[in-house]
Amino acid sequence: MTGNHQPRFGVGAVIATTVFALVSVPAAVGAPAHPHHPSPGAAGIGDRLYPTLGNGGYDAKHYDLRLRYATSAPMQGIDGTVTMVARSTQALSRFDLDFAGASVGSVQVNGHSAFFRRTGEELVITPAHPIRRRQWFVVQVRHFTAKPTKPNGDDFATTAFFYTRDGSATAGQPNQSHYVFPSNDHPRDKASFSFRFDVPTGETAIANGLLTSKRRYGSRTIWRYVQRQPMATELTQLAVGRYTVIRRGSVGRIRVRDVVPTRLVADYRNTLSVERQHLRWMQHRVGAYPFASYGTIVVYAPLGFALETQTLSLFDTTWFTSYPRGVWDPVMLHELAHHWFGDSVAPWSWSDVWLNEGHASWYELTYADQKGYLQDDAGDPDLETLMRDVYAAGDRLRADFGPVGRPLDSTSVWDVFNPNVYYGGALVLFALRQQVGDAAFQRIERAWVHRYAGRSASTVDFIRLASQVSGQQLHRFLTRWVYGTTTPPMPGHPDWTVDPVTPGSLAALSHATQSLGPSTMGLRPFRLR
Numbered sequence: 001m002t003g004n005h006q007p008r009f010g011v012g013a014v015i016a017t018t019v020f021a022l023v024s025v026p027a028a029v030g031a032p033a034h035p036h037h038p039s040p041g042a043a044g045i046g047d048r049l050y051p052t053l054g055n056g057g058y059d060a061k062h063y064d065l066r067l068r069y070a071t072s073a074p075m076q077g078i079d080g081t082v083t084m085v086a087r088s089t090q091a092l093s094r095f096d097l098d099f100a101g102a103s104v105g106s107v108q109v110n111g112h113s114a115f116f117r118r119t120g121e122e123l124v125i126t127p128a129h130p131i132r133r134r135q136w137f138v139v140q141v142r143h144f145t146a147k148p149t150k151p152n153g154d155d156f157a158t159t160a161f162f163y164t165r166d167g168s169a170t171a172g173q174p175n176q177s178h179y180v181f182p183s184n185d186h187p188r189d190k191a192s193f194s195f196r197f198d199v200p201t202g203e204t205a206i207a208n209g210l211l212t213s214k215r216r217y218g219s220r221t222i223w224r225y226v227q228r229q230p231m232a233t234e235l236t237q238l239a240v241g242r243y244t245v246i247r248r249g250s251v252g253r254i255r256v257r258d259v260v261p262t263r264l265v266a267d268y269r270n271t272l273s274v275e276r277q278h279l280r281w282m283q284h285r286v287g288a289y290p291f292a293s294y295g296t297i298v299v300y301a302p303l304g305f306a307l308e309t310q311t312l313s314l315f316d317t318t319w320f321t322s323y324p325r326g327v328w329d330p331v332m333l334h335e336l337a338h339h340w341f342g343d344s345v346a347p348w349s350w351s352d353v354w355l356n357e358g359h360a361s362w363y364e365l366t367y368a369d370q371k372g373y374l375q376d377d378a379g380d381p382d383l384e385t386l387m388r389d390v391y392a393a394g395d396r397l398r399a400d401f402g403p404v405g406r407p408l409d410s411t412s413v414w415d416v417f418n419p420n421v422y423y424g425g426a427l428v429l430f431a432l433r434q435q436v437g438d439a440a441f442q443r444i445e446r447a448w449v450h451r452y453a454g455r456s457a458s459t460v461d462f463i464r465l466a467s468q469v470s471g472q473q474l475h476r477f478l479t480r481w482v483y484g485t486t487t488p489p490m491p492g493h494p495d496w497t498v499d500p501v502t503p504g505s506l507a508a509l510s511h512a513t514q515s516l517g518p519s520t521m522g523l524r525p526f527r528l529r
């Protein structure tokens, strides 16, 4: 998808030339706005689990993010300006951006000062002139500020924008990129990005995508990056500090580069090089890697999870220091697999997160099985045994966390990113492969990442596509597996049984998962038994 509907607005004219990709999203929930009478855009995009996440009434097309890091102190706050090019989906008298950072300087819409106020995590903007329906517009939020926090793996909010002894970095999934910069912070509304960092010379600035220029002006250096393929805001990576970029040449047309704290280069130079094999392994199964660059950023911080920030998967050092290769190697594959399942094809709503985690877990576990790492990675000797164990726990998982495609709630992020979307999600794919056969299953996987590349898609889309590609009517079969409160029969395994749900078993399961703590962005071994 390439958009060349390039409007000419003052500021817009400068930015329009950088708009690379165009995607569209329908209007959000709430009382349907009269299409032509300007009315306020909704404060939420309509996600059941995060009702105020994202916003209605427009479709972001491109973000230009300019950030100034005044000093080289890792815990320093940033001063930024973001320019969003968007297209309205209704006539707008007012619209919201999501923002939970420290402060906002001023706001302009189409070059004119706009009134703004902050309500909770909403930045409510009233432009000087209403915006017509299907009109392109440019909103610029100037001199917003945000401050990184000391990361603590048990308090997820502290990992959105965090500092380490080497610098700072970000982890915005699922709902916290707007702790750093104003945006329409939901994966249903993806956009292309350009980044400009103004940092002290000697500091390294890193963002998603490709470096386009690095210029020194005395004691300051300006770094520029572009992320052409659409990206969900939750996958943004902004890292500044004493980092070293390890360039590893290319795999085909994919540029491979890693980012590690300069003082730890010797420890990670060889360790991370397995990515090249991972890229070949995944491309062999699901087709071409969807972006221009890939790599890993390692940070010295107790995050407790790994995260698929687009083109640069984020790991904390504990993965490599506390776990054997049999865990971190497959988890690296997991984060790479997300680049097809979650980054290129983003979830339409967070209830569809199993499409991310079920797929990434499926390829992680299949890879671990093939490499002889499964015992370390998931606690079972082979994939079939693991799937049978997950199957046995099926009803307990659904009772404790909700159906695979309908997490019960979002009180904690781990209620959404729960073991049933990982293991249960992988089990749904195992059942699908049992039902349609391996060849048809592979065709479904390839068609999914091809048809929805650069877009956002739902479980309904997946069920429809699986039926079309396999030539089987799979609606009833997959609806039972994804949304059922009990575990359906496993095709080809009439002998497999599901453990009964008893208060004891529920307590045991929730204790088992809770005690392991949050690491579910990458699958740390959950002992289901």
Ligand SMILES: [Zn+2]
Residues within 6 Å of the ligand: 334, 335, 338, 356, 357, 360, 520, 521, 522, 523
């Ligand atoms: Zn994951």
